[in-house]
Amino acid sequence: MTQTKVIVGLGSCGIAAGANKVYNKIKALQEAEKLNFELAKTSCIGMCFREPLVEVIDDNGSMIYGDVDEDKAIEIIQQHVIGLNPIKDYVVKTDLFTTPDSVYFDGQIKIALRNCGYIDPENIQEYEDRGGYSALKLIAKDKIAPDVVIQTIIDSGLRGRGGGGFPTGMKWRFARASQSAEKYIICNADEGDPGAFMDRSLLEGDPHAVIEGMIIGAYAIGATDGVIYCRAEYPLAIKRLNIALAQAHERGYLGNNIQGIEGFNLDIHIKEGAGAFVCGEETALMASIEGKRGMPSKRPPFPAESGLWRKPSNINNVETFANVSYIVSHGAGSFNKYGTEKSKGTKVFALTGKIKHGGLVEVPMGMSLRDIIFKLGGGIQNNKKFKAVQLGGPSGGCIPEHLIDILVDYDQVNATGAIMGSGGMVVMDETTCMVDVARFFLDFTQKESCGKCTFCRIGTKRMLEILSRITVGEGQEGDIEKLEELALQVRDSSLCGLGQTAPNPVLTTIKYFRHEYEAHIRDKKCPAHSCKKLLTYEIVADKCTGCTVCAVKCPVKAIDGERKKVHHINQDICIKCGDCYSNCRFDAITKS
Amino acid sequence: MRIQRISNNVDTVEIDGEVDLSLIMPLINKYRGKKGSLIPLLQGVQTVYGYIPKSAFELLAKETELTLSDMYGVATFYAQFRLKPVGKIVVKVCHGTACHVQGADAISTAIKDALGVEDGGTTPDRLFTLETVACLGCCSLAPVMMIGEETFGKLTGSSAVKIIKEIRIRESQNK
Numbered sequence: 001m002t003q004t005k006v007i008v009g010l011g012s013c014g015i016a017a018g019a020n021k022v023y024n025k026i027k028a029l030q031e032a033e034k035l036n037f038e039l040a041k042t043s044c045i046g047m048c049f050r051e052p053l054v055e056v057i058d059d060n061g062s063m064i065y066g067d068v069d070e071d072k073a074i075e076i077i078q079q080h081v082i083g084l085n086p087i088k089d090y091v092v093k094t095d096l097f098t099t100p101d102s103v104y105f106d107g108q109i110k111i112a113l114r115n116c117g118y119i120d121p122e123n124i125q126e127y128e129d130r131g132g133y134s135a136l137k138l139i140a141k142d143k144i145a146p147d148v149v150i151q152t153i154i155d156s157g158l159r160g161r162g163g164g165g166f167p168t169g170m171k172w173r174f175a176r177a178s179q180s181a182e183k184y185i186i187c188n189a190d191e192g193d194p195g196a197f198m199d200r201s202l203l204e205g206d207p208h209a210v211i212e213g214m215i216i217g218a219y220a221i222g223a224t225d226g227v228i229y230c231r232a233e234y235p236l237a238i239k240r241l242n243i244a245l246a247q248a249h250e251r252g253y254l255g256n257n258i259q260g261i262e263g264f265n266l267d268i269h270i271k272e273g274a275g276a277f278v279c280g281e282e283t284a285l286m287a288s289i290e291g292k293r294g295m296p297s298k299r300p301p302f303p304a305e306s307g308l309w310r311k312p313s314n315i316n317n318v319e320t321f322a323n324v325s326y327i328v329s330h331g332a333g334s335f336n337k338y339g340t341e342k343s344k345g346t347k348v349f350a351l352t353g354k355i356k357h358g359g360l361v362e363v364p365m366g367m368s369l370r371d372i373i374f375k376l377g378g379g380i381q382n383n384k385k386f387k388a389v390q391l392g393g394p395s396g397g398c399i400p401e402h403l404i405d406i407l408v409d410y411d412q413v414n415a416t417g418a419i420m421g422s423g424g425m426v427v428m429d430e431t432t433c434m435v436d437v438a439r440f441f442l443d444f445t446q447k448e449s450c451g452k453c454t455f456c457r458i459g460t461k462r463m464l465e466i467l468s469r470i471t472v473g474e475g476q477e478g479d480i481e482k483l484e485e486l487a488l489q490v491r492d493s494s495l496c497g498l499g500q501t502a503p504n505p506v507l508t509t510i511k512y513f514r515h516e517y518e519a520h521i522r523d524k525k526c527p528a529h530s531c532k533k534l535l536t537y538e539i540v541a542d543k544c545t546g547c548t549v550c551a552v553k554c555p556v557k558a559i560d561g562e563r564k565k566v567h568h569i570n571q572d573i574c575i576k577c578g579d580c581y582s583n584c585r586f587d588a589i590t591k592s
Numbered sequence: 593m594r595i596q597r598i599s600n601n602v603d604t605v606e607i608d609g610e611v612d613l614s615l616i617m618p619l620i621n622k623y624r625g626k627k628g629s630l631i632p633l634l635q636g637v638q639t640v641y642g643y644i645p646k647s648a649f650e651l652l653a654k655e656t657e658l659t660l661s662d663m664y665g666v667a668t669f670y671a672q673f674r675l676k677p678v679g680k681i682v683v684k685v686c687h688g689t690a691c692h693v694q695g696a697d698a699i700s701t702a703i704k705d706a707l708g709v710e711d712g713g714t715t716p717d718r719l720f721t722l723e724t725v726a727c728l729g730c731c732s733l734a735p736v737m738m739i740g741e742e743t744f745g746k747l748t749g750s751s752a753v754k755i756i757k758e759i760r761i762r763e764s765q766n767k
Contacts, residue, residue: 012729012730012743013730013732013733015743016730016733016736016742016743016744016745017733017745048731048732048733049732051732051733191729192726192727193727194687194688194689194690194692194726194727195688195689195690195727195731196727196729196731197727197729197730197731200729232635232672233725233727233728233729234729235741271628271631271632272631272632272635274631274634274635274666274670274671274672274673275670275671275672275726276669276670276671277726288631289628290627290628291627291628291629291630291631291666292630292662292666293665293666293669294669294670309627350731351732352689352690352731352732352734353689353690353693353694353731353734354693354694358690358731358732359732390689393689424689424731426689426690426693426731428693432693437692437693440689440692441689444726450669532697553750554750555702555705555706555749555750555752555753556701556702556705575698575701575702575705575749576698577695577698577701577702577748577749578695578698579698579748579749579750582748
């Protein structure tokens with residue numbers, strides 16, 4: 001009988017949900033009672049909606065428990081690990097029987113996320129045991145030429161996963177063609193899209209996959225130095241990257257004459273970003289590494305000719321690199337057998353918003369939006385009605401219900417006016433106001449505009465002003481047309497992707513939800529009951545029992561009334577948070 | 593536009609009499625002569641003091657080849673840098689997309705009301721600073737806030753205020 005292994009998921013989400021407490025509890029129990037099992041850590045398996053997760057592996061196989069708290073942890077150890085009697089009701093994922101959550105994994109194909117949740121990310125041996133660094137070893141052993149590696153990546157059909165969608169192999173070919181004694185390979189880990197956390201999970205869960213991809217990229221283009229530009233908001237990712245880089249050095253995957261390849265020297269450093277969305281744009285990112293304000297510059301020259309420190313440079317995204325090592329060790333065919341004609345392989349999506357199963361999924365390109373949201377995602381929270389899904393963050397757009405059967409690939413998503421983006425999918429229901437969503441994104445891009453181009457700097461500001469006044473009931477006839485006109489000008493006249501795509505959330509919401517704009521402007525009503533200025537909470541005297549729950553729950557003490565007497569909301573104090581509305585058990589509070 | 597942040601920060605509170613500049617000398621020596629070190633230097637200074645004091649800017653200008661204007665330009669461009677001291681505890685309310693659609697505005701409003709400060713403000717007792725952040729990457733637990741290193745998820749206005757009150761009570765007991 002092999003030793004039972006208990007693994008606690010300690011990604012950022014898991015920790016936020018209380019996984020550290022669970023881990024410490026199990027550890028204390030193990031030490032106090034001298035229990036014989038191996039306690040280990042891993043990262044995120046993607047089931048964020050069931051965090052904290054604890055996996056028990058014994059002779060029978062693996063079972064993952066969800067929603068584990070300290071009490072449940074003790075039960076699991078006592079009944080399953082000691083008593084050999086699994087608590088089936090708590091299990092969320094196993095191959096041994098079907099669980100209600102099994103459907104979350106139906107149709108998922110894990111390539112980029114192949115190791116996330118299965119290995120201890122701080123232990124290089126576990127990565128190697130699952131085939132890690134075999135791609136690099138293969139290149140060294142078979143003396144595969146850089147051009148052949150590039151051709152493999154081109155054949156695989158891999159396109160940039162950061163949102164651009166440019167063929168990765170072609171990018172590498174351009175960088176290889178530039179002659180220079182110094183070249184840089186850069187990993188863009190400045191995941192700035194609000195609502196996206198694929199890269200964070202990858203870096204926290206499988207840092208070596210990204211590093212190996214970078215090493216292969218460096219070999220292919222002839223880079224001499226590597227930089228990972230990572231958000232400072234991801235402290236755990238940075239910590240694990242540092243550990244992984246030191247381990248890679250120790251085992252000869254970084255340094256001089258890597259794996260015996262004569263003259264292949266590479267070192268990788270981490271640069272912490274300082275909080276600027278525009279630094280996701282490659283020329284701005286390089287300016288930031290150089291210690292300047294992160295402002296984009298005109299292309300050409302492209303980074304492949306003159307990039308970081310004016311040397312040829314190549315930038316790819318975290319997820320792109322994580323796919324590279326898999327493709328090189330398994331062949332282009334292992335990747336391009338998935339997907340559609342022009343979009344090959346798989347894509348990781350972060351499912352968030354008003355969805356039942358929020359988390360990370362990796363699916364083949366070409367799965368329908370409906371399957372992702374309603375099958376894997378389990379549909380809408382509280383059984384409300386689906387309204388739209390936002391793809392591509394501030395550069396993307398909202399896809400309405402009547403287009404939910406599109407297949408998710410670069411072409412079909414672009415055709416809706418949204419973009420694939422980096423993979424954030426924010427689901428919205430009938431209570432989400434689409435004008436407010438557009439205002440939210442414009443507020444974001446307006447603040448994040450670096451200020452270099454007039455249209456982006458001032459155009460987004462004017463658009464935001466119009467959207468803001470519409471959401472507070474001060475919209476005017478002609479505002480929609482003004483927005484459309486400005487949107488096109490900002491799109492056509494901005495230098496970088498930030499400005500060029502900033503109008504997308506506005507254009508798509510006007511295109512698909514024009515009636516909501518009109519209701520705000522003409523009737524001064526928010527159909528979704530979301531815009532606070534257009535909203536009033538009131539207590540229905542007939543239904544109020546005077547239970548005082550609303551008054552207790554109100555964070556600003558806007559509700560008064562004696563016990564067993566009808567309560568009253570003071571409209572001057574009310575911040576319209578809705579806590580009273582959601583806590584009233586007698587339907588005595590109306591929202592209009 | 594990012595430059596707007598200057599106006600928020602212009603009244604740099606000078607309590608530099610209390611700033612011990614010797615604390616950042618090891619940092620300056622570490623990056624001496626290295627290219628592209630402006631941002632790591634400022635990040636290091638902020639780690640030491642919680643913000644970037646005016647006297648630290650001046651010391652950097654004296655000890656390195658960096659100019660005051662370049663440093664000020666960078667410090668006001670990136671959201672991470674603060675030119676004002678912060679409270680002991682920084683409350684970061686996430687306003688990413690997922691948090692926004694799940695009601696982050698109500699969380700911020702409730703906390704602002706409880707603390708009596710605006711976004712970016714610090715309470716008079718210097719205990720709390722309230723900040724809005726773009727995305728903490730814990731979208732599936734939205735709406736969330738981060739206090740110190742700890743993230744709190746699935747908040748409501750009242751639960752957020754409760755957490756703040758508990759911290760305040762704990763802090764007053766520790767005094």
